[in-house]
Amino acid sequence: MKVVYVTGCFGFIGSYVTRACLDKGWQVMGIDKMTYAYFPDAYNEFIEHPNFSFQRIDINDLDFLYECDYIINTAAETHVGNSLVKSEDFIHSNINGVHNILELIRNYRAESKHTPVLLHFSTDEVYGDITEGEHIETDILKPSNPYSATKAAADQLITAWGRTYNIPYVILRPTNNYGIGQYVEKLIPKAIKYLNLGKPIPLHDKGTPIRNWLHAADTANAVTTIVESGVKNEIYNICGGFEQKNLDTVNKILILYYGEDEALKETFPYFDEDRNKFLDFSYSRQGQDVRYALNDDKLRSLGWSPEKVFDDELPAIVEYYRKNFIW
Numbered sequence: 001m002k003v004v005y006v007t008g009c010f011g012f013i014g015s016y017v018t019r020a021c022l023d024k025g026w027q028v029m030g031i032d033k034m035t036y037a038y039f040p041d042a043y044n045e046f047i048e049h050p051n052f053s054f055q056r057i058d059i060n061d062l063d064f065l066y067e068c069d070y071i072i073n074t075a076a077e078t079h080v081g082n083s084l085v086k087s088e089d090f091i092h093s094n095i096n097g098v099h100n101i102l103e104l105i106r107n108y109r110a111e112s113k114h115t116p117v118l119l120h121f122s123t124d125e126v127y128g129d130i131t132e133g134e135h136i137e138t139d140i141l142k143p144s145n146p147y148s149a150t151k152a153a154a155d156q157l158i159t160a161w162g163r164t165y166n167i168p169y170v171i172l173r174p175t176n177n178y179g180i181g182q183y184v185e186k187l188i189p190k191a192i193k194y195l196n197l198g199k200p201i202p203l204h205d206k207g208t209p210i211r212n213w214l215h216a217a218d219t220a221n222a223v224t225t226i227v228e229s230g231v232k233n234e235i236y237n238i239c240g241g242f243e244q245k246n247l248d249t250v251n252k253i254l255i256l257y258y259g260e261d262e263a264l265k266e267t268f269p270y271f272d273e274d275r276n277k278f279l280d281f282s283y284s285r286q287g288q289d290v291r292y293a294l295n296d297d298k299l300r301s302l303g304w305s306p307e308k309v310f311d312d313e314l315p316a317i318v319e320y321y322r323k324n325f326i327w
Contacts, residue, residue: 002026002227003068005116007059007101008075010034012182013121013174013216015042017072018052020220027051029066031075033058037183059097065108065116070227072119073101076151079185080125083147084286094150095157102161109167117168117232118158119223124175124212124239126152129289136295137173137235144289155235162233170226171235174219175212175292178310180317182216184326187246188314191253192321200280207247207279210291214240215308225304237294240306247279252311254278256318 004021008014009030019042021028030046032038034056046052055062059075075097077083077090101118109115127135128142141156143149161167176187184193191201222238 002070003029003066004070004072004227005029005031005065005068006072006074007031008073009046009054010038010040010042011074012037012039012179013177013219014074015039015046015181016179016216016220017074017223018042018046020217020224021072022046022049022051024224025051028053029068030054031057031059031062033075037185039181039183042181058093060092060100062100062104065104067112067114068116070117070119071101071105072121072223073098074121076121078123078147080145080147081185081285083145083150087146087150090147090150094147095153098154098157102157102165102167105167106161106165109165115166115168117170119170119172119226120154120158122155122171122173122235123148123151124173124237124292124294125289126155126173127292127294129291130293131291134293134295135237137237137298145286168232170231170233172219172222172226173235173237173294174222175214175239175294177216177219178213178317179216179313180320184321187211187249188253188317189321189326191250192257192318193326195254195257195278196322196325200278201250202280202283203246203250204283204285205288206281207245207250208290209246209288210243210293211246211249212239212241212243212292212294213249213310214238214242214306215310215313218306218308221307222299222304225299225302229302231302234298236299237296238299238304239294239296240308241296242310243291243293250279252314253318256315257322 010032125148141152143152
């Protein structure tokens with residue numbers, strides 16, 4: 001039986017990771033400070049599980065580690081828009097919080113022959129954008145905004161502590177995740193919320209940025225694959241290989257939201273009068289990346305491959321957020 005910490009256990013990706021670990025029969029110590037973005041359904045699901053224990057605490061305030069095999073760090077501030085307004089929160093969680101975890105592991109190592117592995121969630125955004133081709137794990141980091149800069153800084157801390165103090169680590173760099181449980185600041189649930197409110201969906205840069213979409217369950221399966229493989233001191237991209245413009249993503253949401261309306265399907269989004277009814281193109285984001293794309297052959301060599309298909313999963317997601325209003 002593996003014994004693992006999952007920080008950010010009630011967050012979007014963290015909840016999928018926690019579920020995957022519990023499904024494996026592992027013992028999970030959940031860490032979460034339960035900010036505005038935590039998923040209440042995940043709390044209700046896990047809190048009664050016999051293999052789950054929980055500490056409500058900021059990762060910066062952790063001062064003790066129980067004996068464990070892995071610390072899976074999903075805790076982070078992740079919304080680019082928020083980082084443009086108040087970068088201090090991102091430095092606190094994404095840099096200082098990671099530093100505290102590294103120091104806890106270093107001190108733990110000094111007192112024990114067994115050292116837990118830090119499996120850290122980074123992001124594809126640390127590479128910056130790429131108009132053609134794909135990023136590989138050894139590419140230079142060129143973050144474009146405060147959020148991705150803090151994630152890149154954390155990656156550098158981890159590799160440095162790995163070399164200097166022999167702290168074992170795995171860094172996972174996923175593309176855009178989607179699924180039920182994501183907070184409504186992110187594109188898919190946000191689009192559905194605006195439709196529920198009868199408001200046009202705000203789209204940055206006319207919806208032209210291209211994003212690669214990966215279901216959070218596939219991301220969680222990547223984590224268990226890595227843990228079971230026993231690899232250490234490696235970096236893995238994870239993307240799943242499905243990309244499209246943000247405008248195309250929202251178009252699919254509109255079709256699903258309004259049902260089998262053939263007239264809408266035939267006209268939207270080709271005529272401005274229809275497009276302007278549902279979309280607001282007046283937004284522009286500073287530091288916007290035009291396209292993210294990763295090569296994840298290295299991870300696939302461990303036996304992982306994505307199982308979820310975006311167009312198959314989207315209908316249930318649209319229906320969930322249509323029925324569940326989230327502030």
